[in-house]
Amino acid sequence: MKFESVTDVKSKLEAADYICSKTVATVVFLAAETQKPILVEGPAGVGKTELSKAVAKALKRELVRLQCYEGLDEAKALYEWEYAKQLLYTQMVKDKIDDVILGATNLNEAVDKIADQEDAFFSERFIQPRPLLKAISSDKPVVLLVDEVDKSDPEFEAFLLEVLSDFQVTIPEVGTRQAKQIPFVVLTSNNYRDMSDALKRRCLHLYIDYPDVELELQIVKSRIPGIQSRLAQQMVDAIHEIRKLDLKKKPCTSETLDWAHSLISLQINELSRDIVTDTLNVICKYRSDTDLVMDNLDEVAKNAGLT
Ligand SMILES: Nc1ncnc2c1ncn2[C@@H]1O[C@H](COP(=O)(O)OP(=O)(O)O)[C@@H](O)[C@H]1O
Ligand SMILES: [Mg+2]
Known part of the structure; x- marks a missing residue:
């Protein structure tokens, strides 16, 4: 593709x-x-x-x-060594140690033969890819x-x-x-x-900035297919008015979607000043932000065309 x-x-x-x-x-x-x-x-x-x-x-x-x-x-x-597997492998080698050093005539040779096994410890099979x-x-x-x-x-x-x-x-x-x-x-x-x-x-x-009204409206309609057009428009308009305020944390797209879900759960199909007041905690996450929106509610409601 x-x-x-x-x-x-x-x-x-x-x-x-x-x-x-x-x-x-x-x-x-x-x-x-x-x-x-x-x-x-x-x-x-x-x-x-x-x-x-x-x-x-x-x-x-x-x-x-x-x-x-x-x-x-x-x-x-990137990757980590699989210690548990390596440990298990050590146990297995230990059991087979006699076979490994078979034929060694002195200690040096025996150690060399054991060392040959080391490569196996740090090989592909013990790599855990991240x-x-x-x-x-x-x-x-x-x-x-x-x-x-x-x-x-x-x-x-x-x-x-x-x-x-x-x-x-x-x-x-x-x-x-x-x-x-x-x-x-x-x-x-x-x-x-x-x-x-x-x-x-x-x-x-x-x-990527906050979406403009048209884009946000499309996002809402795509994510919440059943939402009434008028409610979606009112919500998005209100969100855009709220974003104009000097908030500590502006409501983002996912909060607009949360708000839409909340309004639908409350069986609301028309946004009003009072409903904004009651559900403001879904979109404002700081007390000072809630207060600021409340102080400017007249302006927000007027510009978003709410009654
Ligand atoms: N352009 C978009 N189209 C559809 N859904 C979006 C869009 N932008 C944001 N969302 C929604 O907002 C949520 C949060 O987005 P996310 O990618 O987690 O944000 P970020 O990574 O920028 O913090 C997503 O799960 C999605 O539901
Ligand atoms: Mg992210």
Whole structure:
């Protein structure tokens, strides 16, 4: 499965329940064409992670996810030795030790024969691949999601850059592995810290902001097919008014969807000032934000056309 054009990206992602702007579709198309990773930045909850899932679905590829966090190191991202298996193997060798040293005429020879077994300990069979190695070793091309890369340490970022530059990794005991298929790579960042220029240079950059009214309306209708048009419009208009306020945390797309689900559960099909007041805790997660919306409720209701 491949993308034929920007329009094709848009419709294939839509079929995977992801509604995107032409800008997003263009970057995805170019990334597929040039095999460059995409670095997606933007506020929380605007569909950065979801984009990679939709691309995987659209291309019918497996999604391999590396979740980043402080202290994440190469071992956790690339591969680990399977100690338990190695231990089991040690036991087996121990039982067979007489066979192994059979024919040795002195201690030196016996030790050499045992040492020959060491290679087996650090061989392919005891490697537990982690996401990066998995993505590189896969026979079929995958989508590799490096999620919240800004939470990892700068040292890890440097290592990641190396892997993304030549898609090969070296395991000292085993050798170098070159990717059989170049994965489609999506890195996401919430701008917790700035990514290095080197990483940015390596990637296509994509900033996903809060969607405009029309796009958000489409997202709501696609995710909640049964929602009444009028309610969806009122909600999205109100959300956009609320986002204009100087909030600590603006409501994001996933909160709009939560709000829609809540209103439907409450069997509400017309949004009003009072209903906004009663359900505000679904979209505002800070006391100060709730207060700010309440202080500006007249303005919000008026601009969103609520009674
Ligand atoms: N463009 C979109 N199309 C469809 N659903 C979306 C879109 N953007 C966001 N969503 C919804 O919002 C939720 C949160 O998105 P997510 O990708 O987790 O945000 P982020 O990774 O940017 O914090 C998703 O699970 C999805 O339901
Ligand atoms: Mg995310």
